[in-house]
Amino acid sequence: MTEQKLKIAARNVNVFYGAKQAINDVSIDISTGVVTAFIGPSGCGKSTFLRTLNRMNDTIAGCRVEGQIALDGQDIYASGMDVVELRARVGMVFQKPNPFPKSIYENVAYGPRIHGLAGNKADMDAIVEKSLRRAGLWDEVKDRLAESGTALSGGQQQRLCIARAIAVSPEVILMDEPCSALDPIATARIEELIDDLKERYAIVIVTHSMQQAARVSQRTAFFHLGTVVEYGVTEDIFTNPREERTKDYITGRYG
Numbered sequence: 001m002t003e004q005k006l007k008i009a010a011r012n013v014n015v016f017y018g019a020k021q022a023i024n025d026v027s028i029d030i031s032t033g034v035v036t037a038f039i040g041p042s043g044c045g046k047s048t049f050l051r052t053l054n055r056m057n058d059t060i061a062g063c064r065v066e067g068q069i070a071l072d073g074q075d076i077y078a079s080g081m082d083v084v085e086l087r088a089r090v091g092m093v094f095q096k097p098n099p100f101p102k103s104i105y106e107n108v109a110y111g112p113r114i115h116g117l118a119g120n121k122a123d124m125d126a127i128v129e130k131s132l133r134r135a136g137l138w139d140e141v142k143d144r145l146a147e148s149g150t151a152l153s154g155g156q157q158q159r160l161c162i163a164r165a166i167a168v169s170p171e172v173i174l175m176d177e178p179c180s181a182l183d184p185i186a187t188a189r190i191e192e193l194i195d196d197l198k199e200r201y202a203i204v205i206v207t208h209s210m211q212q213a214a215r216v217s218q219r220t221a222f223f224h225l226g227t228v229v230e231y232g233v234t235e236d237i238f239t240n241p242r243e244e245r246t247k248d249y250i251t252g253r254y255g
């Protein structure tokens, strides 16, 4: 059994785009050893809320976040917070694989270099290998590390992006529909990988696929119109939802 430990506590979070409120009073705990899925119909605020967890919303003009989000008890919106360091601790993998137009090796080495994590070439080689191994990609790329990351298949590119996130020793990995551009085989590989990774990291995944949420997560939050309608053990949400709106969504009545 994986040990579970509270990593992020979000309390009474509101998010606005200009005058429009996109997230309304959301409180959620995210733990290491657990995959947490965010599900809900299009436009309900899943991605917006996900981005509050590593301040990716800072990059969107007119976006304002209220409430408290604590990482290991430390307010990530506090004025002294180093956002570059925060985003290394809370890494992100996007919908579309987005490797840099650089070699496979450089894709993984880039972050550790910026953060000064390797003292020499041997250290860096070790970080690159470990990250690619954890992302389940090492065997496929170990003989072609100098080739461009963009020459890999879509599924391999997404695992490279996961290796890139892992390389800077994150504590949390946020995944925003990481399989939506992938075929079923590549999707299955990523889902297995997510299951392996949860031992070390807190993982949050936004997904449009209820089957995927049911397969990979242990906790599920159902979002609707900017609120969390229900949050709990995945199995309970899917087999015994407490709220009518959750039931309607999982039975496909709207979505």
Ligand SMILES: Nc1ncnc2c1ncn2[C@@H]1O[C@H](COP(=O)(O)OP(=O)(O)OP(=O)(O)O)[C@@H](O)[C@H]1O
Binding pocket: 017, 022, 040, 041, 042, 043, 044, 045, 046, 047, 048, 049, 060
């Ligand atoms: N950059 C933005 N500027 C203004 N409004 C935005 C912006 N991004 C999202 N919104 C609005 O905020 C609300 C929540 O959007 P968000 O993308 O978080 O939902 P979502 O649940 O992730 O949707 P989807 O499943 O379609 O990706 C929507 O009404 C959307 O139009």
